[in-house]
Amino acid sequence: MPGVVTFDQLWSDLADVGRSPDTGGYRRYALSAEDHLLREWFAGEAERRGLDLVTDRMGNQWAWWGDPDTTPGVVTGSHLDSVPDGGAFDGPLGVVSALAAVDRLRADGFVPARPIGVVNFSDEEGARFGVACAGSRVITGAMTAERALGLTDEHGISMAEALRSAGRDPVQIGADPQALRRIGCFVELHVEQGRGLIDLDQPVAIGTDIWPHGRWRIDFPGEANHAGTTRLVDREDAMIGLASTVLAARSAATTQDCVATVGKTLIVPGGVNAIPSSATAWLDTRGSDEAAVRRTVAEVTSAAEPFGARFTEESWTPTTRFDPDLLRRLQRVLPEAPLLGTGAGHDAGILATAGIPSAMIFVLNPTGISHSPAEHAERDDCLTGVAALVAVLADLAGERS
């Protein structure tokens, strides 16, 4: 069972990279030392298998079995970066399963009629520069190079500066139609991030659609002043607007049957005895219905308005429905797998929006928790995922006659 052996081997290769000894969670941010290590690892695995490694204009890595410039290929894979203190599976499970599936196909003597590609997308989580799926957004033109390069991390370092520090030339960044032409279709395997498969009591599902979702940056003005000597009536305390808006977001999401989260804030100057002169909250809102998500954000905007808040839409992705023909093929190959939508954004969604036939395979997460060290998938379920991917790749690539 080469797929099983390589799965275990690849999984243990990654176990320690960027892992906190305190929490067991991962910090693998775009263009960090950990990211560099993971990219080197991916390049090494491609080389070890004699796959042709191509790096596109956004730094996404593509390992090809066969020549996709002759015939567009069947691509699988995911990403290796993480959220702050993230789980081990979100991203890496898709990359490791892809490599294990290729090994299994080759060990079985399978010769694909169409090329098969394994991708490692850059900066899927947006943990450092604030925009998720930056790698796929830029190559598809969903985000301009100019905007990407100007994004800054919490230390004020721009993506352009971070690229230069990593020895890469920001001028290279941009839409990459050639990279896209090589993708005949894309199937991303991913750990499930909710409780859908728990409720369905199944190890694997076929992803049907991604909820509409967006991120908004909300800036609240204030006036710095002394916490002890400034009367309440004289205050412009930016924290009050932020707190009210956090609660308004929860309330609006409840009313509209959406989800809304403020998981990141920036309080300036941040002293215990200084009234905040500014406060920023990042709002993440999603739901199964686009209009409901928009209504949620509109309600939050109204609630924040009296505090002089300024809203900036950092990203917006409408409902993404995966390719119906591709879904039918996956259902034929995996007749027992249920269909499942998701509230999580993925590179598969960005490619689908760009017109590339895409779909997803989800693997059971017994905790239902993701973006946390508690995220989990049992080894048996991971191997069921690899087997599903093997069957899907074989079907989509076809065997050379």
Added chain:
Amino acid sequence: MPGVVTFDQLWSDLADVGRSPDTGGYRRYALSAEDHLLREWFAGEAERRGLDLVTDRMGNQWAWWGDPDTTPGVVTGSHLDSVPDGGAFDGPLGVVSALAAVDRLRADGFVPARPIGVVNFSDEEGARFGVACAGSRVITGAMTAERALGLTDEHGISMAEALRSAGRDPVQIGADPQALRRIGCFVELHVEQGRGLIDLDQPVAIGTDIWPHGRWRIDFPGEANHAGTTRLVDREDAMIGLASTVLAARSAATTQDCVATVGKTLIVPGGVNAIPSSATAWLDTRGSDEAAVRRTVAEVTSAAEPFGARFTEESWTPTTRFDPDLLRRLQRVLPEAPLLGTGAGHDAGILATAGIPSAMIFVLNPTGISHSPAEHAERDDCLTGVAALVAVLADLAGERS
């Protein structure tokens, strides 16, 4: 006018240390490179004047004119550290005015009967390690060495580690009765941090008392999870408790006629698409009436309880009334200066609590704003403050017959 000349010179010496070119505000945290520079500067000024520099067990610097081991001296001075993005005056005005006053007395040929000391207190703002007036708290025993050394900054660096990095031995830290015995009385000159002198239309006031005030750390538990895939009902979002508590604090303070501020928070893990697994807010509460402050905190505690919040009292200082005899002497010397209480904590308050006769002189702040780059004092008012301090020191030290 040597006092005037040295005031201008000393003031310009300090103008650039730790100043942000963007905001014009200052970042001068305890045991930082800026702090080191400021301490070197103070030592140099002491040496230039032939004052005897003594550093006590907490690193507070004392520059003596005369021998305080023979007769306890009259001490003036303040601190040189700042809050994040603080103003130029909070602290440095008292140190610079003290040195300028000494220069003026000497230029006038004044020979004090009792020693005169100028102090630079360490870590008054508590901006780095979270406890204000750490320098005076430790030497008076109001904070134990053990607690001080275990305080950590936002990077998890303890005060003990920071001391070692600065080349100082943490074992030295502790109560210092010998340093205290040298202080016959203490008069701290400080920029006013509210609007009292604006309303009274006066350049200088005599400080009568410091409001009771405290700091509480409030920890909210949560469960990290994915912002897109976790239903609202399944969430334990630490941010919701924090936001509710911020609003409860404002409401309680309004009811109780106190002030309450949340100026610093810590959201973990801090990702845009991750539900916070923990959130911490620091609450600063003060008021003219001790019972009302306690009631405010009790109301906030009740409001935070449903969220599983844990309260830790990081500091508590009851009402501090300055020494009545010392106040009467200051009133005789400065008959036109009004009397003024304050909501701001000061080292003078800590020394007063330790039984050392203490008082304060406030200088008009025309913006009424402090802990901000907008904090201000006009040069003329500063010089009026120096003149007031000269008169007070001459009266308290007495002229050698």
